[in-house]
Amino acid sequence: MNEQVAALLREYAELTVITGGDVFRVRNYEKAARSIRGWPEDIAQLDLKALRAIPGVGASIAAKIAEFSQTGAIGALDELRAKIPPGVLELTRVPGLGPRRAMQLSRELGVQSVDDLAAAIKAGRLDGLAGFGAKSEERIASGIEVYRQGRERVLLDVALRTATAMVDELTPLSQRCAYAGSLRRWRETIGDIDILAAAGDSAPLMAAFSAGQEVVGSGPAKTTIRTASGLTADLRVVPLDAWGAALQYFTGSTAHNVAIRQIAIRQKLKLSEYGLFEADTDRLIVSRTEEEVYARLGLAWIPPALREDRGEIEAAAQGRIPGLVRDNDLRGDLHTHTDLTDGTASLEQMVAAARRRGYEYYAVTDHAPDLIMQRMTDEKMLAQRDQVRALGAGLELLHGTELNIGPDGSVDWEAGFLAGFDICVASVHSHFEQPRAEMTRRFVTACENPYVNVIGHPTTRRIGKRPPVKVDFGELFRACARTGTALEINASPQRLDLPSDQIRAARDAGVKFAIDSDAHSVSELGNMPYGTGTAQRGWLTPDDVINTWPLERLRAFLRKDR
């Protein structure tokens, strides 16, 4: 219900913008929507007083939530919807077209959809419209193209590859260069790439950045391009002295920055991408490093992955920023495949690659027989175990399997056979549409199996392709904590599963996690940083993650008190 209410509040905010409503009210509805989306408890269970404890939720929004709980609708939202002419909300989704001019197009030309708008431009009906010159028309036409291509956010690996190539190209031309924005925060999908550079003269950087690209906008401080793949990228150039303030600013999130600047204002200071200044005199105080900026505001440095205005600022003020798990904390990978099932590399190749990564231990977990297409048999699995036992110099090899969790929560093998494995991951691979109660029982049964150590890719979502299964997360988390079953943070950029919101809630319930690559090839072993970034967004420390533990502690956990 949290997700649902958050979406309605966001819509309320968007529609309020279109009607020209108070911008601060809009901002507050957006803030409340964000808070509710990430709130650990189901808001349907909360009374008015508990609702108002959510940041940004006061009397009015709490009443709207209660109304939705009882009636399934919000009257004020329905009224607002009725006031907006059809199609205007869609028009505002066209890049370059905001609420004012969308309303104008609807009012003066009767445009009711993006298709209408495209036709109107073609027919020359925008000519002579106040505020719409030839350039505007051109800009909107190109915005419509972008809108029609879906302007989808891209997955982390695509964004990281693109951004890294840009940084590599610009680094020789600048004093410093780095990517910032949502990519630096490890958000699960990326809408735009933000590149920051420090240089005395921005012109050579802007020229190199723009070369051969579609330029959306360009000035001395900022250039925006659209790459051939349709991804928008910004380059901002600042003086080297402003590096820290600029990096802080361009890393975001917007909500985090707004909150940080409010703190500055309270201290009679002003924070911009150029530095922290005295409000009265504009005298520069600090700007060189992020640490200085945060410190002068009375805050510990905040890791980018936490910068979402979800409690990190309070934590930084109180010195309670957790020591987050990092890539080099990981001592091994606990979920990988070989060409015995659907992997593309041999056992020897995968193990050699694991050794090159410097792991202390490594689990081979090919699919079990219930995934019929993998053609696994007891004999093949036991033969692989012999091979694994014979390998392993310089690296502790664990022989495991990825079990299939059946619709009733049962897994592929009986206890006797399962006892032979060092580790068992268990995952849902089918029957995704089960009702919530059945799905919850299914997961809990799997957790209660004394040989199931890790629930693999728990929500089974594929980002942008397959929705998460419906499950009572509170009950699942309690079952994991009670039975000593870890939840996987699957590092594949297509999955990132468990997602970070649920990670944080699960951690609060006492759950442990395994950050796994689920690699089906040598190169996919390199996906771990996406999992670590996701874990950081869930506020995890090394102690929360079983594959940062020394082997003996890990082995004790895997015994599950048997």
Next chain:
DNA sequence: GCCGTTTTCGGCCCGACTGTTTTCAGTCG
């Protein structure tokens, strides 16, 4: 609409770029 290290009222982040505005509004992040 929310909220309190000056406040229960009066604020609410800050700047870049574009276009057509002769002094600034709209849009974006």
